[in-house]
Amino acid sequence: MEYEIIVVGAGHAGCEAALASSRKNHKTLLITSNINNIADMACNPSVGGSAKGIVVREIDALGGEMGKVADRSQIQIKKLNSKKGPAVQALRAQIDKIVYPQEMIKVLKNQSNLEIMEAMVEDLVIENNKVTGVLLKNKTKVIGKMVILTTGTYLKSDVLIGSTRTRKGPHDEEPSLHLSDNLKDLGFQILRLKTGTPPRIDKNTIDFSKTRLETGDDKYLSFNHDFIYDYDIENQQPCYLTYTNAKLHQLIQNNLEKSSMYGGLTDIVSVGPRYCPSIEDKVVRFSDKERHQIFLEPESVYYDDIYIQGFSTSMPHDIQEKMVKSVSGLENAKILKYAYAIEYDAINPTQIKQSLETKIIENLYTAGQINGTSGYEEAACQGLIAGINASLKLEGKEPLILKRSDAYIGVLIDDLVTKGVIDPYRLLTSRAEYRLLLRHDNADIRLRQFGYEVGLIDEDRYQKFQEKLNNIKELETLLKNKKLTPTKEVNEYLENINSAIIKDGITMYDILKRPEVDIEKLKRFIDIPYSNEIIEQVEINIKYEGYINKALKEAEKMIKLEMKKIPENVDYDAIHNLASEANQKLKTIRPTSIGQALRISGVNPSDISILMVYLKKGERND
Amino acid sequence: MDDTIVAISTALGVGAISIVRLSGSEAIKIVNNVFVGKNLEKVGSHTINYGHIIDNNKIIDEVLISIMHGPKTFTREDIVEINCHGGITTTNKVLQILLNNGCRLAEPGEFTKRAFLNGRIDLLEAEGVMDLINSKTEQSRELALNQVGGKVSKLIHNLRQQLLEIIANIEVNIDYPEYEDIPELTIQHLNSQIENIKTQIEIIINESENGKIIKEGIKTSIIGRPNVGKSSILNKLIDEDKAIVTDIPGTTRDIVEGTLNINGLILNMIDTAGIRETKDIVESIGVKKSLDLIENSDLILYVLNNNESITDEDIEVISKLKDKNHIIIINKTDLPKQIDETQLLSKNIVYISTINNKGMDELKDKIKEIFNLEKIVTKDLTYLTNARSLSILKQALKSINDVEVGIKNEMYIDMIEIDIKNIWQKLGEITGDTYEDELIDQLFSQFCLGK
Missing domain, CATH: 2.40.30.260 (Elongation Factor Tu (Ef-tu); domain 3)
Structure with missing residues (x-):
């Protein structure tokens, strides 16, 4: 048996990973210990929520599956924070736990290049620090160029109730008994995490x-x-x-x-x-x-x-x-x-790269709870990125790395690999510095281009997206060019909606900056032949222009620091004046840029300046 | 970067004892090589050891040596301080011996630089130390000490904490929208909290600007028509305070030609040459130059003659003093009164007679009154001694205005929060808690300026 990509585990991360790689035309094998538990919702019966709902939109914009399956299986849906600003609104849906897995399995089964196998993976096949396949419990070896581990809570899991501890997975499933020990032997630091579920x-x-x-x-x-x-x-x-x-x-x-x-x-x-x-x-x-x-x-x-x-x-x-x-x-x-409550093993996520490939074993990727996260959405987006990046590596291309200003997915992965985890990581809006840029409404504008470039968004959908972008531009131009003149009718209406009357002509664009004016109200003065989706986008851009520009400026600063690359082979021990904590952290995390180094807790500005001086010295010597 | 540095850390020639200070991994070893007494490499940290510095078996000086092991030192490196007793020449000789034995002469500010790079002090403290090195009077030194002690740091940390609590409240409302346990932060509540923070920041800014005056001195000019006694007044002030009159380049385009110290308040006299060398300042340089001087000064002493009527020229120049700190000096009270000062409408009038030595104390009191020096008890001053910090604080104040505009425009609270975060970040730049690339560059260039 030989595959290009093997995905171990068919939860929310595994499904996205397997779909991404098979859609990118790589022969993929999805291994699950129980075929009846594919895409199982082991805990809460909902998808989305604050920040998480935006992640689902991002997954969809990139060409992932969770959003569509959630839409087909939801039994109640609402927009959270609808009375707050557009940046913090997010969808949450109650999901039918029977329908969701059924719908996902349908998609998996109809996917070409994808095989599903029921088996327990016990070990990885490693040659020269490179993974070349997996070893099953029945001692069969399956060869794969890339392996993605999405094992969820199944690594040496213990179910805890009162004073009893039982080695088993959710739903009394068989846990994976040996894989985490074998990962430990390879040099991974194993964390013990816990989560729980209500009656x-x-x-x-x-x-x-x-x-x-x-x-x-x-x-x-x-x-x-x-x-x-x-x-x-x-x-x-x-x-x-x-x-x-x-x-x-x-x-x-x-x-x-x-x-x-x-x-x-x-x-x-x-x-x-x-x-x-x-x-x-x-x-x-x-x-x-x-x-x-x-x-x-x-x-x-x-x-x-x-x-x-x-x-x-x-x-x-x-x-x-x-x-x-x-x-x-x-x-x-x-x-x-x-x-x-359930206890399980995870690996220290500072041992993986931004691409989700592990640092110590080449061609091995990890996604989901094994990386210390919690939540279906957090798992799914990592699975998608791991699937994309394993595929890109096969194709000899650079990995897709989303910045903190691109997507919540970028925030999540950067947090994991830069800061590590202590408790299971949940995405929150407060983790995003540029959340005004990372909105529910503009997920496609931020990410569809990436999805198209990696090959998960087809031409049809891409054309539709291009049309949307054009319409937004057209409407903005229209509003900038059309003026509202101070006629009696106009001013009477403005008075009517408690808005100051105008004495000179004012562009539609400018009057929209008033909180009490919206495009719907302007429709009585000007024909606006655009869909609500376009109008919403333009209105947000106009009304919050000042705030959005501030966020963009901040993001640019961050991107500049991200551009200051740190060579992979820096010998941190040669930098004498680094505080020992900083030295330790930098050595393990090996940040790829000054921007990332700055986000490591325990690395102080003084350490960064020492590092920068050292790097500058190196440049001069070269 | 990792070599051992040495410098004389007390002013040469002042006081009986001078201290030679070393920092670096070799510091103890180097001193031990030229020391007779206990084996300094064996003594405990933070001990003082008696002995002699020798050169080629010849005793150079009798000394007390403080041994301090890193990291519990100012630079976090090993530090040795040698208390020399032998005056300037001997101290220089000790320094020379240490240089010959493997030390490098420290660059100005290098101890502080190391303290900063080794994480011993935060940016604010580092800058405070730079100002300490620079401070001109005892009063300025106290101000600098306050800052080093972390007083402003504490205040700013406190403000940041208040902001962080607001931010956390807003964010928790976003992340847990359906939870009733956490009260929704209302615009009214936010408004009062922000106004409170604004007031605190404004206080720091105001006090800092006072502090700047104390530290950098008050640019003072004396103007008036010919023969009103300007140079006598200047000479009187100089005599009484034994002021040093030197050519010190000022911070602006003008030249500070003399520095007077009035009970710790520094007056930087500008353009005194005009007074000293020509008798007729207003005539020779004209009203225009007088107005330029007024523009350029923090304090204007306008001198009138008690024995003469006020001219149109006087009125014209004095009318420009309205918004400036000024004192109108009516000199020559020993002569019969001709002047009608009621038409000046100024409260700051002082009567003196340089000939009879009358009124000089009143003049000084008036100066102190204007600059509120009595009220500025330096120990309670909470302010930033450094232009960078002050300008960041002003930027923070601007962000507060943005918050106020947002509140007024009934923006969503999660939008307004962007500006609140901005204030929090700005304040962090002052204490070094948030990092900015330019900040480090600026700091390094400041170190290299030779302070």
Whole structure:
């Protein structure tokens, strides 16, 4: 068996990686330990959210699959932060956990150049620090020029409930027992991380009258840029909001030592995600809060499980029963699946490059939870980039490296490889310095060109995109050239909408800078034959021009520092005056530019100046 | 970069003891080679050791030697300080011996440069030290010390912390839009917090500008018609304060020709040549030149004769003093009064007689009053002694105005946050917490200026 690219693991990272490489005409093998768990949504039944929703748009702009599959399987969709500025708006959809994997499997099966195999990978085949294939549990060797590891939480995973620790993966699956040890032997630093999932309860045993209804938006929304999938906007599946209470908090406090994380297990070394605390953490760390929100979310229209968002725990089953029943509306709720925490191995992501190729083993790429991230979207975008870059390497081309000002994907990967992780990494808008540039609405404008250049966006879609760009330009020119004249009619209307009257002619472009004026309102004075999508883009550009220009200026500064390259072979030990912490960090991370070096924690400006002086000295000597 | 440097770190000829300071990995070894006493390579860190400096077995000086091992030193390198007792010639000789034994003479500011490069001090402190090296009077020195002690650093850190809390609140609202636990930051709340920060920044700017006057001195000119006694007043001031009159190139295009020190307040006299060499300044150089001088000065002493009426020329020039710090001196009070000063409408009038030696103290008090020196208790001053920091602070103030405009225009709070972040970053540039390429370049060029 011989392949160009082997992808190990068929979760959200693995699916994107395999699709990217096979679409780029490379013979690809996707190996999964259980064919029934492809594209499984092991935790929450939703895709998107703040920042994450924008990542899904970015994946779609580059030619990835998650956005389209999410659109086809969503049962409720809304735009978050719709009352805030355009830069922070993002979509979140409730996803049918049955439909999503089915839709993804359909895509995989219809994809040429792609084979799927059910097997457990135990080891890598390495020759001269170069990967040349994988070794299966049944000792079969599969040859591949490039290998992408997307193993999720399956590396030596332990499920933790109360005081029990069981070596298994999610859904009682068989974990990968040997791969992480073998990675360790190759020189990878292995991290132990932890995540958790809440209980699922039977929809028919909930008293919804005691909860608050949470519905989707009454406007068509989609992650993908190319098609509109019709859905019944009136009949989206509802979610419900309820709260914890003092009784529950007391119950948790009284039984705290039974939780795996608070004494139930004494051998916990792993670190859980700060951004997704367990209910125990919330009650202990924020003991002054009288109540916490709990969202009840349907997992599928095909079965009755309700996911209790905000309620992840590692308490034993009997305590979980009591905990659930103490929540308003859940007094009679029946638990269908108990909550658990899961520990798993990951590698230190500072040992991988911006391209997601590992630094120590050539042609080996890693993506998703193995790199220390958490979340479907974070995994999928890494899978896509790993798939693209493994393919580009096969083709002898430079890797696709997105800058922090290009995409949230760029922010995520740069953070991983530059700063490493302590707890599972979740993408947040606050991690992006240039978030005004990284908007939901302009993902295609930022990234479609890259998608086209790497070959994942076909000519048709690219032409459509070019048309959009032209239309935006045309409309901007139109608004700059057309003037609003101070006629009685115009001024009466302006007064009417509480806008200052005009005395001289003013271009449409300029009057749009007024907060109370928009293109829709100008339509009474001028014919604007463009789609809403075009109008939205132009309006954002005009209204926030000042802010956008500031962000662009900042981004340019950063790019300049990124252009100051650090040669790969710098001998940091020869730079005597570096602080020892900086020396250590620079030696492990080996930043490729001054810009990246600056973002390493523990490397101070004084270290950077020493480094720059050293590099300058080197230049002069050459 | 890693060699051992040496310099005499006290002013030569001042005081009985002078200190020769070394920094670098070889510092202790080199001194030990020319020292008779304990084995300095064996003594503990931060100890003072008695002994003699020798040259070819001949005792040169009796010394106390402080041994300080890095990194707990100013430069984070090994430092040796030699307290010499023998006066200028001996100290120079000690320096020479050390140079012969493998040290390199330090460039001006090189100790500070090393301290900075080794991460011992942040940019602000480094610049504070540069100013310390430069400081002209005791008062300036105190100001510089405040800065080195991290007083302004602390204040700026504090401001950044306040900003960071605002930023965090806004961002958490974005990342967790559905969570009710975290209150949404309202425009009103933001507004009051920003106004508070603005006030604090304005205070630092104002105090810094006062501080600049204290440190760099007040450019002062004496003008008036012929024979009103300008040169007598100048000579009187010079006599009383034993001021040094030298040709020091000033910071601007003019020439500072004399520096007076009035209880720590420096007056840089400009264009005194005009007064000293020609008797008729207004006649010889004209009203136009007087106006130029006014334009160029921080303080104008306009002299009138008690024994003469005010002329149209006087009125014309004095009318230009309205917005400047000025004192109208009515000289020659020993002569009968002819002048009607009520038409001047100025509060800053001082009556003196250089002949009877009257009114000089009142003149000095008036100067101090104008520059508020009584109120400027240097210990409580929180200000930046350095032009770069001050200009960054002014940029930060501009970003605050952007925030205010955003609030007024009812912009989205997450847009306004861009300017808030900008302020936070700007303040970081002052303390060196955010990095800017140009900053380092500028700093290095400042070190090389020879301070």
